[in-house]
Amino acid sequence: MSVTDHDSTSKLDAHLVDPEGAHARVEQGALLVDVRRAVSRQNFGVVPGAEHVDKSEVDTRFADGDRSRPIVVFCGSVAGSGPVVEQLREFGYTDVVHIDGGFEAWKNSGLPTEELPAG
Known part of the structure; x- marks a missing residue:
């Protein structure tokens, strides 16, 4: 790993929150954004209220x-x-984080998820 790669990884890690912290932010009004592909959402489920982008x-x-x-x-x-x-953040958004472990961590933490209807 080059120094640049390490710096980039550290920068991303600085914006990680655990699933419970993410849920607390959403409860306080944060927008929850799911950037997974449609096939992942269909196969593994969704978080109710999340906006898919x-x-x-x-x-x-x-x-x-x-x-x-x-x-x-x-x-x-x-x-x-x-x-x-x-x-x-480059666009100027000042309070943006992501979930450490992604959707799987959210689901494994017992936080709300649901399956999409087949079809």
Whole structure:
């Protein structure tokens, strides 16, 4: 791992929260954003109330948003959510975190999830 890679990883880790911390933020009004692909959502379930945003649409979906609103991002892993957190921070969002362990950690913590209907 190069120094640049390590710095990048440390930067992403600085914005990690555990599932319970993420849930507390959402309960206090943070926007919960699921950036997993549709197939992952269909196969593994969803978090009720989470807004699904395709990673390729982050720039357009958040171009005109309230940059002070807290946002919690999750994917299947931090490798998927971390770049989205950094992208939102580059857009000027000031309170953006992602879930350590992603959707699986949320689900394994006993927090609310549901299956999508087949089809």
